[in-house]
Amino acid sequence: xxxxxxxxxxxxxxxxxxRLPKYLAHAQRLRQMGVEWVSSAELGEAxxxxxxxxxxxLSHIDFYGISKRGYSTAGxxxxxxxxxxxxxxxxxxxxxxGNLGRALALHEEFARQGFRICGVFDSSxxxxxxRVGKLVVQSMDELxxxxxxxxxxxxxxxVPHGAAQRVADxxxxxxxxxxLNLTPAHxxxxxxxxVVDARVVASLRELAYAVKINEPxx
Amino acid sequence: xxxxxxxxxxxxxxxxxxRLPKYLAHAQRLRQMGVEWVSSAELGEAxxxxxxxxxxxLSHIDFYGISKRGYSTAGxxxxxxxxxxxxxxxxxxxxxxGNLGRALALHEEFARQGFRICGVFDSSxxxxxxRVGKLVVQSMDELxxxxxxxxxxxxxxxVPHGAAQRVADxxxxxxxxxxLNLTPAHxxxxxxxxVVDARVVASLRELAYAVKINEPxx
DNA sequence: TAGATTGTTAATCGATTAACAATC
DNA sequence: TAGATTGTTAATCGATTAACAATC
Numbered sequence: 072x073x074x075x076x077x078x079x080x081x082x083x084x085x086x087x088x089x090r091l092p093k094y095l096a097h098a099q100r101l102r103q104m105g106v107e108w109v110s111s112a113e114l115g116e117a118x119x120x121x122x123x124x125x126x127x128x129l130s131h132i133d134f135y136g137i138s139k140r141g142y143s144t145a146g147x148x149x150x151x152x153x154x155x156x157x158x159x160x161x162x163x164x165x166x167x168x169g170n171l172g173r174a175l176a177l178h179e180e181f182a183r184q185g186f187r188i189c190g191v192f193d194s195s196x197x198x199x200x201x202r203v204g205k206l207v208v209q210s211m212d213e214l215x216x217x218x219x220x221x222x223x224x225x226x227x228x229x230v231p232h233g234a235a236q237r238v239a240d241x242x243x244x245x246x247x248x249x250x251l252n253l254t255p256a257h258x259x260x261x262x263x264x265x266v267v268d269a270r271v272v273a274s275l276r277e278l279a280y281a282v283k284i285n286e287p288x289x
Numbered sequence: 290x291x292x293x294x295x296x297x298x299x300x301x302x303x304x305x306x307x308r309l310p311k312y313l314a315h316a317q318r319l320r321q322m323g324v325e326w327v328s329s330a331e332l333g334e335a336x337x338x339x340x341x342x343x344x345x346x347l348s349h350i351d352f353y354g355i356s357k358r359g360y361s362t363a364g365x366x367x368x369x370x371x372x373x374x375x376x377x378x379x380x381x382x383x384x385x386x387g388n389l390g391r392a393l394a395l396h397e398e399f400a401r402q403g404f405r406i407c408g409v410f411d412s413s414x415x416x417x418x419x420r421v422g423k424l425v426v427q428s429m430d431e432l433x434x435x436x437x438x439x440x441x442x443x444x445x446x447x448v449p450h451g452a453a454q455r456v457a458d459x460x461x462x463x464x465x466x467x468x469l470n471l472t473p474a475h476x477x478x479x480x481x482x483x484v485v486d487a488r489v490v491a492s493l494r495e496l497a498y499a500v501k502i503n504e505p506x507x
Numbered sequence: 508t509a510g511a512t513t514g515t516t517a518a519t520c521g522a523t524t525a526a527c528a529a530t531c
Numbered sequence: 532t533a534g535a536t537t538g539t540t541a542a543t544c545g546a547t548t549a550a551c552a553a554t555c
Contacts, residue, residue: 119477138536139537140531140537174393225496248503269489273307274486275399282442282443282483329513353513355554356555
């Protein structure tokens with residue numbers, strides 16, 4: 072009924088949100104390397120942006136630089152982690168225990184970055200019951216129980232194109248709050264459920280086009 | 290010295306290029322399902338775009354729809370494949386034979402879509418010589434020979450953050466024409482070499498933020 | 508023919524860059 | 532202090548949407 076009273080409810084433009092993880096990764100790395108301060112010009116050079124874009128972007132988070140010194144790497148890291156919600160673990164389930172799915176489940180970088188895979192599911196009897204690291208591939212029937220029992224936030228979809236929409240429906244029904252889509256399909260879900268696409272083949276196509284434009288071979 | 294005489298040299302805006310692979314995947318699928326015609330409104334609905342965006346996007350490729358019927362799925366697929374260079378095989382090398390790298394090398398979808406992995410490389414003696422499907426992990430010393438011998442277009446980088454820039458330098462030196470970056474690093478390369486980022490962790494962060502904004506839990 | 512759907516132009520919207528006063 | 536670097540406003544640039552004449 073009132074105006075939003077909390078600090079920082081202001082929504083950050085999508086294009087800026089997409090860059091914030093890059094600043095976070097870079098700030099993390101600089102701090103680990105013992106660098107204490109970084110300027111917008113240095114950040115821009117490291118990430119392929121103008122210093123102007125960097126300052127605009129960082130003006131969206133609750134953190135300020137200091138004239139003549141720049142940004143504290145530790146402070147920047149903390150503020151970005153807080154804004155992005157990277158300061159606590161997030162629980163994910165992964166659907167599709169093919170090569171790609173199993174590799175993602177085993178990818179230590181996810182756990183290091185706070186994304187815990189707490190379940191791997193598949194519909195094929197051939198893989199149900201097999202181990203993937205410390206987990207065992209479960210049947211799709213067990214999905215709803217795990218999602219509501221363990222407060223699962225995110226579903227990662229790594230199934231073939233033809234199965235993708237059905238799996239997305241099951242995940243939404245089970246109650247996940249967002250989907251990471253690694254399939255070629257476009258997933259249709261209720262408006263309240265965000266979907267982020269991470270399609271490697273599409274990225275390869277985009278790259279192949281850029282390569283071709285540079286100096287056509289055919 | 291002359292004006293560009295070829296057809297279609299006009300450069301397509303980056304934002305459109307990024308959507309073309311989606312149209313291609315969808316047109317492929319529709320054709321396979323036996324659907325012969327599709328309207329801009331249907332394409333938009335299937336891919337989460339307005340019909341206006343669809344018509345604008347398709348105006349950049351050398352293909353025309355027909356009033357009252359829409360676009361021929363087969364014609365659309367062919368024109369998009371031609372524009373994107375998806376009508377011939379592209380040879381890739383993959384650097385980094387960890388979980389993710391091996392999974393990508395084994396991912397049949399790449400081959401199906403015309404991206405042939407013709408070499409897997411790693412700098413760690415522990416994995417050199419091991420099999421990955423039909424390939425054997427090679428030492429980085431053998432990279433330059435393979436790239437120029439086999440006309441390799443694309444290098445796929447799947448190594449840890451700290452090794453990414455060094456590997457990118459080696460790939461560029463060896464002569465690849467574009468890089469697909471799956472590491473958290475931002476790669477700095479000569480202006481003529483396009484880089485496309487496909488960072489799964491960054492995508493997860495973006496998603497986690499969207500989820501948090503929807504209904505904050507913390 | 509009448510109606511639906513295209514291709515394209517013009518209007519709106521959003522993102523990036525430039526510029527500069529404030530400030531450490 | 533003088534100089535460098537921020538935060539922010541204004542200007543530019545590009546992308547999306549709306550509108551509509553052309554046309555099958």
